[in-house]
Amino acid sequence: MIRSLIMFLRRHSAPLFVCVVYLWSAAMILSYRQAEKPAGVTTVLRIGHWQLEAGVRDAFDQMAAEYRKLHPEVDIVQDAIPEGTYSQWMTTQLMGGTAPDLIEVPVGGGGIPYNVVLGFFSRYFLPLTAYVNQPNPYNNGTELEGIAWRKTYKDGMRNSYIEEMQEFMLVPLSQFGIRIFYNKDLLKKLTGLDKAPGDYREFLRACETIKSRKDDRGRPYTPIAGSAYHMGMWDGFMCDPLTYGAVRRVDFNRDGAVGNDELFVGFKTGRIGFDFPPYKAKFRMLRELTEQFQAGFTGLGRDEAVFLFAQERAVFITTGTWDAGSLQEQARGSFEVGVMDFPMPSRDDPEFGSVIEGPVYERPTSQFSFAITRTSRHPEVALDFLRFLGSWKGNQKLNRTIGWIPAIEKTTLSPLLQAFEPHLEGVYGAMPVTLGGETTIKWQQLYSLFQVRQIGYEDMTAQFEPFYLERGVNEFQEAQRNRRRGVAGDEQFLAGFRARAMLVPSNESESQWIKYRQMTTSRLMVRDLGAALLQKRLDEGSVTNAVGPYDLSPAVVARVRARIQRQGKETD
Amino acid sequence: MSAMTSRERLKITALLAGLSLCSFLLGCAQHQETGRSEALIRAGWDNYRLGEFDLAARDFEAALAQVPQGGAEQQGALYGLATTWNLRRPGEDMDLAGRLYRQAISLAPTNDLAAWSWLALARMKALPVAGESPNLEQQVDAYQEVIVRFPFHPAGEEAFLFQQAARLETPDLGRTREVLDALEAFLSTHPRSPWRSAAYKLVGHCCTVFGLPEKRMEAALQEWKTAEVDPANPADLSWTYWQLATLAEFETGNFGLAREYYRKLIAEYPAEQRVFVAKQELQRMDDLETRIRQEAVAR
Numbered sequence: 082m083i084r085s086l087i088m089f090l091r092r093h094s095a096p097l098f099v100c101v102v103y104l105w106s107a108a109m110i111l112s113y114r115q116a117e118k119p120a121g122v123t124t125v126l127r128i129g130h131w132q133l134e135a136g137v138r139d140a141f142d143q144m145a146a147e148y149r150k151l152h153p154e155v156d157i158v159q160d161a162i163p164e165g166t167y168s169q170w171m172t173t174q175l176m177g178g179t180a181p182d183l184i185e186v187p188v189g190g191g192g193i194p195y196n197v198v199l200g201f202f203s204r205y206f207l208p209l210t211a212y213v214n215q216p217n218p219y220n221n222g223t224e225l226e227g228i229a230w231r232k233t234y235k236d237g238m239r240n241s242y243i244e245e246m247q248e249f250m251l252v253p254l255s256q257f258g259i260r261i262f263y264n265k266d267l268l269k270k271l272t273g274l275d276k277a278p279g280d281y282r283e284f285l286r287a288c289e290t291i292k293s294r295k296d297d298r299g300r301p302y303t304p305i306a307g308s309a310y311h312m313g314m315w316d317g318f319m320c321d322p323l324t325y326g327a328v329r330r331v332d333f334n335r336d337g338a339v340g341n342d343e344l345f346v347g348f349k350t351g352r353i354g355f356d357f358p359p360y361k362a363k364f365r366m367l368r369e370l371t372e373q374f375q376a377g378f379t380g381l382g383r384d385e386a387v388f389l390f391a392q393e394r395a396v397f398i399t400t401g402t403w404d405a406g407s408l409q410e411q412a413r414g415s416f417e418v419g420v421m422d423f424p425m426p427s428r429d430d431p432e433f434g435s436v437i438e439g440p441v442y443e444r445p446t447s448q449f450s451f452a453i454t455r456t457s458r459h460p461e462v463a464l465d466f467l468r469f470l471g472s473w474k475g476n477q478k479l480n481r482t483i484g485w486i487p488a489i490e491k492t493t494l495s496p497l498l499q500a501f502e503p504h505l506e507g508v509y510g511a512m513p514v515t516l517g518g519e520t521t522i523k524w525q526q527l528y529s530l531f532q533v534r535q536i537g538y539e540d541m542t543a544q545f546e547p548f549y550l551e552r553g554v555n556e557f558q559e560a561q562r563n564r565r566r567g568v569a570g571d572e573q574f575l576a577g578f579r580a581r582a583m584l585v586p587s588n589e590s591e592s593q594w595i596k597y598r599q600m601t602t603s604r605l606m607v608r609d610l611g612a613a614l615l616q617k618r619l620d621e622g623s624v625t626n627a628v629g630p631y632d633l634s635p636a637v638v639a640r641v642r643a644r645i646q647r648q649g650k651e652t653d
Numbered sequence: 654m655s656a657m658t659s660r661e662r663l664k665i666t667a668l669l670a671g672l673s674l675c676s677f678l679l680g681c682a683q684h685q686e687t688g689r690s691e692a693l694i695r696a697g698w699d700n701y702r703l704g705e706f707d708l709a710a711r712d713f714e715a716a717l718a719q720v721p722q723g724g725a726e727q728q729g730a731l732y733g734l735a736t737t738w739n740l741r742r743p744g745e746d747m748d749l750a751g752r753l754y755r756q757a758i759s760l761a762p763t764n765d766l767a768a769w770s771w772l773a774l775a776r777m778k779a780l781p782v783a784g785e786s787p788n789l790e791q792q793v794d795a796y797q798e799v800i801v802r803f804p805f806h807p808a809g810e811e812a813f814l815f816q817q818a819a820r821l822e823t824p825d826l827g828r829t830r831e832v833l834d835a836l837e838a839f840l841s842t843h844p845r846s847p848w849r850s851a852a853y854k855l856v857g858h859c860c861t862v863f864g865l866p867e868k869r870m871e872a873a874l875q876e877w878k879t880a881e882v883d884p885a886n887p888a889d890l891s892w893t894y895w896q897l898a899t900l901a902e903f904e905t906g907n908f909g910l911a912r913e914y915y916r917k918l919i920a921e922y923p924a925e926q927r928v929f930v931a932k933q934e935l936q937r938m939d940d941l942e943t944r945i946r947q948e949a950v951a952r
Binding site for chain 1: 927
């Protein structure tokens with residue numbers, strides 16, 4: 082008996098060894114997990130995200146500890162994945178059925194095409210519409226008690242509603258903003274200023290002073306740490322809003338914004354051109370600002386600019402709240418970081434005063450959004466934890482720890498972030514000067530030359546305008562064709578939606594049919610009508626002294642005059 | 654009956670019980686089959702919505718193989734299969750889809766699914782090819798077929814509006830006049846249609862083409878008033894308020910109405926992008942009225 086056992090072990094030693102090692106590993110993993118699990122925990126909730134910035138993981142740990150005080154049976158474990166591999170990780174986890182209970186979803190970015198994200202929503206995530214329309218129980222006893230959860234958000238959860246699903250799918254936790262960070266100590270040392278100037282002219286003067294100063298080794302200081310990454314922020318927050326006046330000229334459909342097709346029709350019909358003063362002003366300001374950047378900034382990336390700032394070689398840098406904690410961390414012990422709003426020209430500015438109509442508008446949108454996976458073993462606990470994080474108190478605490486802006490109404494900001502309070506009223510850019518592939522490439526080439534000061538505005542526009550007017554015709558037509566090509570996709574989507582309306586129980590059917598009719602109207606029925614009116618304007622050709630979309634025509638003024646006269650007579 | 658012995662009665666009772674049991678079991682089997690085919694049709698649509706068209710076609714075909722001939726379920730499976738072949742990309746087969754829709758229609762030519770199948774056949778004519786607009790006459794004729802067959806069915810009403818929208822795609826004053834007349838007739842004969850708001854939207858477009866500001870304004874107001882409200886959907890009225898306000902200010906000079914809707918926008922959507930302009934416009938209207946009054950006084 083023993084002999085045969087020895088023979089068996091000898092004969093099968095290799096597979097037996099593998100089996101023993103496997104069983105030992107499994108036992109060790111289980112025992113480690115058990116040891117890691119706090120006492121009394123019966124539910125482990127996993128949360129996956131890509132936020133490796135300073136403070137986020139600590140904040141989640143703190144919030145998990147807070148939550149455990151209320152629910153001792155729940156333990157929360159984070160899967161913090163680097164941003165570069167997040168989309169691959171998320172995709173494989175979802176497809177393999179091993180995704181965490183809660184997962185941060187990159188909507189409209191993160192390397193996953195939107196149509197793929199839509200597929201993920203359908204297959205792998207739970208709709209949250211019913212829950213976001215109910216009050217958040219963690220808001221009981223606060224000013225937000227009894228209010229539907231989505232209405233407690235500063236942006237009304239606008240980005241969480243996925244139109245193609247006709248459902249709320251996400252719960253956001255933070256808002257983000259962009260401002261200028263500056264080295265307070267270096268500013269004081271080089272300019273004598275205690276505070277960064279809020280006026281554009283004073284800001285430029287401070288920059289010139291900084292540029293004229295040299296360090297101990299004779300190297301000049303750089304006023305603004307810039308890079309290709311940062312360029313868009315300076316443009317978007319300071320220069321592009323100067324072009325807002327174009328809305329009054331070419332926003333033909335009066336939706337409050339200038340589309341690239343509208344601008345093209347405006348150019349073709351002589352309603353607007355590159356001699357439009359706000360357009361010229363934008364590029365003058367751009368030139369004045371980039372003169373304060375370090376040489377060769379267009380070839381540099383984000384890290385090089387941050388390095389220059391952290392090394393105290395530059396005074397100003399622009400970035401968002403997501404970097405606030407990291408910048409402070411890098412400055413700790415060396416210098417004090419200040420945050421300032423973008424310095425705008427005053428209304429009496431000799432150069433820009435006539436074109437600047439107001440502050441820059443910022444759309445408050447909440448991000449850092451999480452969904453509940455269908456494979457979650459505890460969806461009700463996942464939802465409850467999201468409610469905890471998305472409550473007045475929880476959201477404030479979470480964001481205070483991270484150093485980000487809370488997404489919930491009535492919350493307060495930390496002193497550093499007060500400068501990030503969004504401007505809810507103001508102007509925005511209106512110069513979408515490219516149409517299709519060729520005009521985009523041509524514009525980018527010329528704009529790059531402008532940025533490195535090889536050509537001026539006049540040269541740039543003199544080269545671009547004839548190209549734009551000629552090639553733009555084909556690209557305008559191609560854009561119309563592309564719009565029509567989209568019909569099949571919408572038709573496909575709506576047929577699926579109609580089938581759902583037919584098959585759902587009668588109590589849900591009415592709501593589904595209403596959605597179906599609303600989407601059919603907007604996506605298919607009237608999709609070509611605006612384009613038809615624009616085409617009509619294009620066909621009519623050049624105009625002179627045309628009444629702009631926001632001008633009061635003589636007939637309208639006469640009507641107002643007649644009404645006032647009538648009212649005057651009645652009063653008499 | 655009275656001559657029947659108790660033994661014979663027992664036999665007959667047993668026979669009847671056996672028959673009842675058989676029919677019950679048969680009924681169950683039939684019901685199970687029905688339930689299974691229903692589940693297959695649902696699975697087919699789920700796969701369709703996920704873009705898994707091969708799986709969708711497989712489910713609808715499996716359902717077709719199981720359902721009794723000539724019933725509503727067969728029609729449902731045919732409709733699903735036809736829609737899959739019609740709208741799947743890539744791999745569509747429009748001819749097959751057309752045949753399947755017609756087969757579905759032939760099973761019950763006047764019911765709901767027949768109406769939607771007719772509309773689908775018409776919409777097939779409206780799909781642009783290589784980005785070019787499809788032939789208008791063919792579209793109009795195809796929609797007309799649905800309108801004539803189902804004048805008061807939602808599919809027929811949808812077909813009517815699609816027909817008018819197609820006719821408005823290229824600007825033509827004569828055709829726009831015909832469309833406006835047709836839409837006004839529709840609105841007067843379909844007082845309970847759920848499509849009235851969409852019809853008013855098209856009326857508004859016609860008025861823009863003709864330059865009829867008062868009528869355009871009225872159409873926009875009616876479009877809003879007749880819009881269906883879905884309690885589960887976040888109703889964002891900011892665009893509606895903006896549109897009504899700007900129409901009132903710039904098209905009709907009705908500053909009272911313009912102020913009303915600008916103020917609604919500002920009050921209900923304080924974070925909306927257009928609030929800044931709304932405030933500018935309120936100020937502008939005040940300034941203009943003040944100037945006109947001062948001029949009147951000076952005269």
